[in-house]
Amino acid sequence: MKTNKLTKEEENIILNKGTEYPFSGKYDKFYKDGLYKCKYCDAPLFKSSQKFDSRSGWPSFDDSLYNSVREIPDKDGRRVEIVCAKCGGHLGHVFKGEQMTPKSTRHCVNSLSLDFVPTSDNKFDKAYFAGGCFWGVEYFFENLNGVISAVSGYMGGDETKTTYQEVSKGNTGHLEVVQIAYDKTKVSYESLLKFFMQIHDFSQTNGQGPDIGAQYLSAVFTSDKEERKTIKKVFDTIEKLGHKVATTIEPQAKFFKAESYHQDYYQGKNSKPYCHSFKKLF
Ligand SMILES: [Zn+2]
Numbered sequence: 001m002k003t004n005k006l007t008k009e010e011e012n013i014i015l016n017k018g019t020e021y022p023f024s025g026k027y028d029k030f031y032k033d034g035l036y037k038c039k040y041c042d043a044p045l046f047k048s049s050q051k052f053d054s055r056s057g058w059p060s061f062d063d064s065l066y067n068s069v070r071e072i073p074d075k076d077g078r079r080v081e082i083v084c085a086k087c088g089g090h091l092g093h094v095f096k097g098e099q100m101t102p103k104s105t106r107h108c109v110n111s112l113s114l115d116f117v118p119t120s121d122n123k124f125d126k127a128y129f130a131g132g133c134f135w136g137v138e139y140f141f142e143n144l145n146g147v148i149s150a151v152s153g154y155m156g157g158d159e160t161k162t163t164y165q166e167v168s169k170g171n172t173g174h175l176e177v178v179q180i181a182y183d184k185t186k187v188s189y190e191s192l193l194k195f196f197m198q199i200h201d202f203s204q205t206n207g208q209g210p211d212i213g214a215q216y217l218s219a220v221f222t223s224d225k226e227e228r229k230t231i232k233k234v235f236d237t238i239e240k241l242g243h244k245v246a247t248t249i250e251p252q253a254k255f256f257k258a259e260s261y262h263q264d265y266y267q268g269k270n271s272k273p274y275c276h277s278f279k280k281l282f
Contacts, residue, residue, distance in 0.1 A: 001087060003040050013112045014040050014089040017081070022057025025111025030059070033181075034118040035148045036109075041087035044183065045069060045114070047149060049142055049264060052101050058092065058108045062101040066145045069094075069107065082107055089113060102270035119149045119181040127182065127192050128155060128221035128252060130175035131200030132208020135265040136276030137178040140199045142267070146187025151179045152258040152265075155221055159254045164262065170213040177221065179255050190230050193220065197238060198281045202247040209275045218247040238281065 012018040022028075027036070036046040036059075045068045046061040054060035070085045071094055082091045092109040100106055117123070131137045134152035141150035154162050157173030167174045180192060200208060200218055207216035220231050228249065235245045266273055 001041060003087060004042070006040065010039060010112050013110045017090040018110075019092070020058075020110045020112050025058060027059040027109075027111040027114055027116060028057060029053075030116070032116070032118055033149050033151065034116055034121070035124075035183075036061075036114045036116055038084040038087060038089055038091075039113050039115045040089040041084060042115070043068060043084055043086040044148075045084065045091070046107070046109070047147075048119075049149060049267070054100055054106055054108070056106075056108060059111055059114065060100075061107040061109065062103040062105050064107055082109070084113075102267065119151075124148055124181040125184050125189070127180040127189060127227075128177050128255065129180065129192075129196045130155070130177045130217065130219040130221065130250075131196060131247075131276070132176065132216045132218065133211050133273075133275045134176040134178050134258065134262065136273035137176075137196075137200065138264070139266045139273050140195070140276060140278065141178060141180050141192075142264070144187065144192075144195060146183050147192075148181040148183055149179075151181075152262045153177055153179055154215075154256045154258065155253050156219070156250060162256050164259055167215050170215050172215070174215060174256070175217055175219055176215055176258075177219075177255065179257075189227055190234065193231060193234050194282055196220070197234065197247070199276050199278050200247075202238070202245050203243060205246045211275060219250045220247065221250045221252045223252040241281070 033048050035044050037044050044065050050061040050063045069082050072081045079093050082094045091113045095106045138150045138152050141147050154167050154174040155177040156175045166172050206212050
């Protein structure tokens with residue numbers, strides 16, 4: 001297995017299962033959008049939406065990426081160690097039942113075991129879906145394997161500044177949109193699109209669910225020829241199944257990230273969307 005060269009300090013943590021001093025690590029008070037990888041082997045481990053402030057002095061995550069972290073109970077049965085599932089490098093410990101977040105799990109990780117890649121990094125592809133209230137669309141994508149981040153925002157209207165208040169009037173041309181950053185080695189654009197078609201009502205022409213208005217219309221935004229072909233193919237398949245697709249294809253435009261209180265809305269409230277649900281289609 002290909003591994004990265006480690007400094008003495010990193011070796012002490014990752015190979016010799018050491019612990020860095022609390023409040024000393026560079027990712028302790030660090031909340032940018034992106035992906036946390038294993039310092040030793042580069043395997044993706046956690047994403048920023050899983051990170052929370054536990055005030056413990058170490059980076060804390062209430063979940064990990066699918067199958068990326070292995071749990072090993074300590075011999076004395078008191079604590080559970082976590083290691084990278086790919087290389088076995090030491091990460092830290094996991095604590096359950098503390099009720100600090102709705103998932104009641106705290107992966108307590110050494111900053112030195114991690115390497116951060118921001119979502120803005122070009123290595124992640126982006127997809128843009130509008131399917132009514134962005135809270136619900138974001139909620140479903142956050143939990144999908146291969147998705148690095150799902151961010152609520154606006155797209156389609158005037159390419160200067162905009163706000164929720166303005167978009168709510170329904171006459172700005174903007175739709176409520178979710179920006180999906182994804183790892184294409186884990187999930188394809190077609191899979192994302194098919195997933196999107198199963199979590200919103202693509203037949204509704206005046207909004208989504210109880211949310212009526214131009215800002216709640218459904219659309220897929222892209223300016224990529226291959227993606228366009230994929231969208232047409234998937235829409236055709238759905239129409240052959242006997243459904244009408246009202247969701248439109250729109251040219252990708254400038255994305256405006258929504259106000260912070262709109263991000264991770266349901267996660268923060270520990271509730272489920274009123275506006276979206278998964279309906280199997282394919
Ligand atoms: Zn690793």
